[in-house]
Amino acid sequence: MRRAVIVMRRSLSGIVAGALCVSLAAHAQAPANAAAGASLVDAWRAVRIADCARCHGKDHEGLAAPSIVGFARTQSRERFIAAVLDGNPPMGMPAYRGNPLIEDRIDAIYRYFVGRADGSIAAGAMPPSE
Protein backbone atom coordinates (compact mmCIF):
# COMPACT_ATOMS: atom_id res chain seq x y z
CA MET A 1 0.00 0.00 0.00
CA ARG A 2 2.66 2.46 1.09
CA ARG A 3 4.73 1.30 -1.88
CA ALA A 4 1.85 2.04 -4.28
CA VAL A 5 1.43 5.51 -2.83
CA ILE A 6 5.14 6.20 -3.21
CA VAL A 7 5.13 4.96 -6.81
CA MET A 8 2.23 7.29 -7.53
CA ARG A 9 4.06 10.16 -5.88
CA ARG A 10 7.16 9.43 -7.92
CA SER A 11 5.32 9.58 -11.22
CA LEU A 12 3.62 12.76 -10.05
CA SER A 13 6.98 14.25 -9.18
CA GLY A 14 8.12 13.51 -12.75
CA ILE A 15 5.21 15.53 -14.07
CA VAL A 16 5.92 18.37 -11.67
CA ALA A 17 9.63 18.32 -12.58
CA GLY A 18 8.67 18.54 -16.27
CA ALA A 19 6.41 21.49 -15.59
CA LEU A 20 9.18 23.17 -13.59
CA CYS A 21 11.63 22.76 -16.47
CA VAL A 22 9.19 24.52 -18.78
CA SER A 23 8.62 27.37 -16.36
CA LEU A 24 12.35 27.67 -15.62
CA ALA A 25 13.13 27.81 -19.34
CA ALA A 26 10.70 30.72 -19.55
CA HIS A 27 12.72 32.50 -16.87
CA ALA A 28 16.09 31.70 -18.40
CA GLN A 29 16.46 35.34 -19.47
CA ALA A 30 16.08 36.63 -15.93
CA PRO A 31 19.37 37.54 -14.25
CA ALA A 32 20.32 34.66 -11.98
CA ASN A 33 21.64 35.72 -8.60
CA ALA A 34 21.77 32.03 -7.68
CA ALA A 35 25.46 31.54 -8.38
CA ALA A 36 26.28 34.62 -6.33
CA GLY A 37 24.53 33.03 -3.36
CA ALA A 38 20.78 32.74 -3.11
CA SER A 39 19.05 34.37 -0.17
CA LEU A 40 16.95 32.60 2.44
CA VAL A 41 13.88 34.10 0.79
CA ASP A 42 14.94 32.58 -2.58
CA ALA A 43 15.44 29.25 -0.84
CA TRP A 44 12.05 29.42 0.86
CA ARG A 45 10.35 30.18 -2.46
CA ALA A 46 12.18 27.35 -4.26
CA VAL A 47 11.19 24.84 -1.57
CA ARG A 48 7.58 25.94 -1.92
CA ILE A 49 7.66 25.73 -5.73
CA ALA A 50 9.25 22.26 -5.59
CA ASP A 51 6.55 21.38 -3.04
CA CYS A 52 8.78 19.33 -0.76
CA ALA A 53 5.88 19.58 1.71
CA ARG A 54 3.65 17.27 -0.32
CA CYS A 55 5.79 14.37 0.90
CA HIS A 56 7.50 15.90 3.95
CA GLY A 57 4.32 17.34 5.44
CA LYS A 58 3.13 20.71 6.60
CA ASP A 59 6.09 22.90 7.50
CA HIS A 60 8.34 19.98 6.38
CA GLU A 61 8.09 18.40 9.80
CA GLY A 62 7.33 14.89 8.51
CA LEU A 63 4.47 12.98 6.89
CA ALA A 64 5.02 10.04 4.49
CA ALA A 65 8.64 11.26 4.38
CA PRO A 66 10.75 12.17 7.45
CA SER A 67 11.14 15.69 8.87
CA ILE A 68 13.57 17.84 6.87
CA VAL A 69 13.87 20.15 9.88
CA GLY A 70 14.92 17.24 12.09
CA PHE A 71 17.44 16.09 9.50
CA ALA A 72 19.02 19.57 9.31
CA ARG A 73 19.20 19.62 13.12
CA THR A 74 21.14 16.38 13.41
CA GLN A 75 23.09 15.95 10.17
CA SER A 76 26.07 17.73 8.63
CA ARG A 77 25.79 20.20 5.79
CA GLU A 78 27.43 17.62 3.48
CA ARG A 79 24.91 14.91 4.36
CA PHE A 80 22.01 17.30 3.96
CA ILE A 81 23.17 18.42 0.51
CA ALA A 82 23.81 14.82 -0.58
CA ALA A 83 20.36 13.75 0.67
CA VAL A 84 18.68 16.42 -1.47
CA LEU A 85 20.84 16.31 -4.61
CA ASP A 86 21.32 12.51 -4.75
CA GLY A 87 17.92 11.70 -3.28
CA ASN A 88 16.97 8.10 -2.68
CA PRO A 89 14.75 7.24 -5.65
CA PRO A 90 14.05 3.62 -4.61
CA MET A 91 12.68 5.00 -1.31
CA GLY A 92 10.70 7.77 -3.00
CA MET A 93 13.02 10.74 -2.50
CA PRO A 94 13.68 12.35 -5.89
CA ALA A 95 17.25 13.40 -6.80
CA TYR A 96 17.34 17.15 -7.35
CA ARG A 97 20.79 17.23 -8.97
CA GLY A 98 20.41 18.90 -12.35
CA ASN A 99 17.27 20.74 -11.24
CA PRO A 100 18.48 24.36 -11.17
CA LEU A 101 15.59 25.48 -8.97
CA ILE A 102 17.06 23.41 -6.14
CA GLU A 103 20.69 22.77 -7.06
CA ASP A 104 21.53 26.46 -7.62
CA ARG A 105 20.14 27.31 -4.17
CA ILE A 106 21.20 24.25 -2.22
CA ASP A 107 23.36 26.15 0.23
CA ALA A 108 20.60 28.64 1.03
CA ILE A 109 18.10 25.78 1.30
CA TYR A 110 20.37 24.12 3.86
CA ARG A 111 20.67 27.42 5.78
CA TYR A 112 16.88 27.83 5.67
CA PHE A 113 16.35 24.40 7.30
CA VAL A 114 19.12 25.01 9.85
CA GLY A 115 17.28 28.23 10.76
CA ARG A 116 14.04 26.28 11.10
CA ALA A 117 15.85 23.72 13.26
CA ASP A 118 17.42 26.28 15.62
CA GLY A 119 14.21 28.31 15.79
CA SER A 120 15.60 31.46 14.18
CA ILE A 121 13.17 31.00 11.25
CA ALA A 122 9.49 30.47 12.00
CA ALA A 123 7.50 27.67 10.36
CA GLY A 124 5.11 28.78 7.64
CA ALA A 125 6.38 32.35 7.33
CA MET A 126 8.71 33.91 4.79
CA PRO A 127 12.17 34.13 6.39
CA PRO A 128 13.57 37.58 7.11
CA SER A 129 15.80 38.97 4.38
CA GLU A 130 19.49 38.85 5.34
Ligand code: HEC
Ligand atom coordinates in the same frame (compact mmCIF):
# COMPACT_ATOMS: atom_id res chain seq x y z
C1 HEC B 1 7.86 12.53 -3.88
C2 HEC B 1 8.04 12.70 -2.44
C3 HEC B 1 9.17 13.61 -1.99
C4 HEC B 1 9.43 14.89 -2.40
C5 HEC B 1 8.69 15.75 -3.39
C6 HEC B 1 10.58 15.31 -1.62
N1 HEC B 1 11.00 14.31 -0.80
FE1 HEC B 1 12.60 14.38 0.43
N2 HEC B 1 12.29 12.42 0.94
C7 HEC B 1 11.22 11.65 0.51
C8 HEC B 1 11.33 10.34 1.13
C9 HEC B 1 10.35 9.18 0.94
C10 HEC B 1 12.49 10.37 1.92
C11 HEC B 1 13.08 9.23 2.77
C12 HEC B 1 14.02 8.45 1.91
C13 HEC B 1 14.67 7.35 2.71
O1 HEC B 1 13.95 6.60 3.36
O2 HEC B 1 15.91 7.29 2.65
C14 HEC B 1 13.07 11.70 1.78
C15 HEC B 1 14.23 12.11 2.40
C16 HEC B 1 14.70 13.40 2.41
C17 HEC B 1 15.81 13.87 3.20
C18 HEC B 1 16.64 12.99 4.13
C19 HEC B 1 15.82 12.83 5.40
C20 HEC B 1 16.13 11.58 6.17
O3 HEC B 1 15.73 11.55 7.37
O4 HEC B 1 16.72 10.63 5.61
C21 HEC B 1 15.94 15.20 2.98
C22 HEC B 1 16.95 16.14 3.60
C23 HEC B 1 14.92 15.57 2.02
N3 HEC B 1 14.19 14.45 1.70
C24 HEC B 1 14.73 16.85 1.56
C25 HEC B 1 13.79 17.17 0.57
C26 HEC B 1 13.68 18.47 -0.03
C27 HEC B 1 14.50 19.70 0.35
C28 HEC B 1 12.68 18.37 -0.96
C29 HEC B 1 12.20 19.44 -1.92
C30 HEC B 1 13.22 20.09 -2.72
C31 HEC B 1 12.18 17.02 -0.93
N4 HEC B 1 12.87 16.32 0.01
C32 HEC B 1 11.15 16.54 -1.73
C33 HEC B 1 10.23 12.03 -0.35
C34 HEC B 1 10.15 13.25 -1.00
